[in-house]
Structure formats: structure tokens, C-alpha cells
Amino acid sequence: MSRPFDLLIRDGLVVDGTARPARPADVASDAGRLTVLPPGSGAAAARVVDAGGLVVAPGFIDAHTHSDGVAILDGGRDRELVRAAVLQGVTTEICGNCGSSLFPALPERLDAMRAEAEISFGGDVGAYPDFAGFAAAHAAVPRINHLVSLVGHGTLRAGVVGPVDRPVSPAELRTMCELLDRSLAQGAAGLSSGLIYAPGTYADTGELVALAAVAARHGKPYVTHLRDEMSRVEEALEEAVEISRRSGAALHVSHHKTAGRHGWGRTARTLPRIAGLRAGGMDVTCDVYPYTAGSTALAAMLPPWANDGGLAALTARLRDPEARDRMRLAIAEGVPGWENTVGNGGWDRISVACAPRHPTAEGRTIAELAAAAAADPLDVAADLLVAERGEVTIISHSMVEEDVRRVLAAPYAVIGSDGVPKPGGRPHPRWAGTFPRVLGRYVRELGLLSLEEAVHKMTRLTAMRFGLAGRGVIRDGAHADLVVFDPAAVADRATFTEPLLPPSGVAAVIVGGIVVVRDGEETGARPGTVLTP
């Protein structure tokens, strides 16, 4: 008789990640690799999970997170912020998005980068010269699930030339290309940009083409938060297409949306454009989260020049009444090439998510706070930013449901939470609710997607985009990252007022063949690693 398996998940309905129809099967794991067995196999195993009536799927891969530092801050303890991803069934997080990662930088810039990262992550998460340094820092703290990181273009730019509003010199660009090349060779998964954020927004198209060409040489994608997701979203998409064409890198559009009153409905144009590019042979995909509200930094509501020089320079400018007046004017009148969220929506759509020194502001809109203080909204925002050293997270109710559904249904759109886990406040519930929300609301309640399609967008399609070989699929020899859930009950519970409430209906989560969550509770196992595609 053969040796027993480490783990057997029996009598489940297997949704294997490829979008093929679900089928009954037993799934076994041995030394972290899967074997698919006929249903009722009766195979012997050291541990058995009974999945009768439940779906067995590959562990979800979160295509888009900002969880770069949260496990380092947590130090391997068990805070609800770290747990939120894995309790949904997320077995791999892809961080380093929107142009922001914790590496790379020239040695002489590391101290400044570490100080800025400490403010934006709400604790000392470090700053690293390259991907290897970042991976070593994560390897030193126990992890529940796996982590993958992109190289952030904004970080790369800050790490070579500083947080300044000027073009890079040819020599600086060469240095940026070398640092990027080294981190990609060490195992970073691609290049990301965030072209509404300082300092990424100071880059012209040519700078991004040169860097994306380095990613192309590694066969890795250019992943971008477009320069505009509102009134000029189509022009911003064309810039990304140009970068992809000229560099040869595959294109992945982050959290695709068309927001603000001038953007609503525009997915009816952007999605056919992407589909047409794909039909013409271009490798282009996107990710999406299932909410009509976004979340970002309050400082990103200000014109790009306001952020020139980093957080200290921003707060100095915010203390200057004349500079405030210029910001007010820029928001009222717009600035060519700048997204201008408030001009497109209004301060009544911007609510405070995290402002640790002002907990009473959390959950209220800037317009409400201004009315209560009989003050101008820009002054309220500016005072808040000064008191919080430039770092306030906001939630922006900027999208319409019709656009969200259209993107979710696109066959090349994968699921990414865009979660921003940091201590304190009321973060966007997407960090704790994205995956069960797609399965509960958009699959079961609304029928927008089949279960097989939705799981494909959470697993295999994402693994293929980011080069994660042998993951996101249930087949013989694949990595044993799995989630077991009840398709009739799975649902998100996280809300804007209780943003970290864990989901219902997730029965078990397995990472590398080890059960890490059982009936909504952590087992305490820490088999997660940093993956290097």
C-alpha cells in the first residue's frame, strides 16, 4: 500500500481555475504538490478535509495590493489587518502596485525613502536597495500566504533622482534602468506605474518606454495606474498602449475604471478598445475591484506641483495661504494633463478613511467637515494634511455600478482588491471583502459571471499574467494553494463602517499543502513565502 498523502480534500466540487465546468473530485496534497483523484477515492491521508457540498478552487491570487509592508509591521503576529486577505481565500498577494514599492533605491537615498515609507505605511517598514533586500526582510517574518512584488516606477524615480518635479537626465534614466534590471533579475514580477501620484506623475512617456523596455527583456509586464481615470481616461489608455507598443512589454491596466461625472459610461468605449487591441494580437489585460468607491491619498487630490519635493515640501506649501489659493484655483479650473478628482466630482464625494490624529474626521466627507467648521473645503483638507504630516487616506465615491459590472464581465479582467492595509482608521472594505463579494454578489445574486469564470479571473488568468508557473490551477503537480468555500453562502461582510469584518462561507484555506484557515479561524501555520516568477 502506498504512503498516505499529507492532506486529502474529499467529496468537493472542483472548480479548477481554467474556466472548465466544475466536476466532483478528491484533491490530495503531498509535499506541497497536488494530485487529483476520482471522487470517493478513499485515499489515505494524514489530514482530511470533508468538502461535501463545497467548492474546491485554487487559492485566490490578489492581482493588486498595497500590502508591501503590512507583514513586516505585524512581525508575524496575528493582527486582523494581515489576516484579512487570507480569510477570503487569498493565498498569493501581488504588491508593489501603482508605482509604489519598498525598493529599489541608491544607497544614499535609502534613509529618505525609509522616512517617507514610515509615514505612508503608518510604521517602520524599511526601504530596500533591491528586490533581494525586500524579499529577505519578508523572509525574516513568518507569513501566512505568499507574496509577489512589482517594481514601482515612482519608487525607482524617487530612489535615483528624489521626489522632484523635473525630467530625468539620460544618466539618471540609465541608472533607473540598471536598478530595475537587477530587481527583475532577482525575481520582481514586473514594472508598475502610478501616473497620478508624485513623483511618478512627473515622468513623460519616453521615460516610461525606456523602463518598460527593460521589463520586456525579462518577459514581464508593464502594469499601470493610468495618468487619468476620469475625463481623459481614453487619452491615458492610449499613452499606456503607446508605452507597450514602443517598449514591447505586455500591458496590464490596474483597477480599470472610468470615474467622475465626465467619465461615467466610458467603459463602453475603453473596453471595446482593449478587446480590439487583443484581437489584433496585443497582450493587454486589466484588473478590477467590485466596488463603486475608490480609495487613495488625500494629497493626490492636489495639483502635481503641490507634491513637488516630497511630504515635507507639501506640508510647507500647505501652510502658505498664497499656495493654498493657487491649489483652490487649480482644482476649480483644472491643469492640463492632471486628473483633478475633486474638480470632476466634488469634495462631497471624498470621505476621510484614515487620519490617525483625527479619528472624529474618519467616515465623514470633506464637504461635511467644511460645513461643520464653516470653512472652505480646501482649507479643511489642507489643515488635515498638515496635522497628519501629509498622509491622509480617503475614499472617493466616484464610479457608477454599470461601469463596474462591465469591467468585471470583461473576459481579460482579473480580480484585484487594491487593498491598502495600514493600521488605524476605516480603510476601504475591499481589502477584506473583494473576493467573497465577487462570488456572492456578482456570481450568485446577479449572475453577471459563472462561478467557473469568476474563479478563473481570481486564479489561473492572474497566474498567467504575472508568470506564476504551476499556480492558480488544480491539476497534478500544481502547487497546493487551495480554498474551500460554500457557493450558496460565500459573501463579503466588510462595510465602510466595519471595514475588516471577515467574510462568511469560506471553509478552509490551504497554502503550500498546509491548512492555514479552518471555518474562518486561523490555524497558526505560517507556510507563506516570497515568490519569484
Ligand SMILES: [Zn+2]
Ligand atoms: Zn492605483
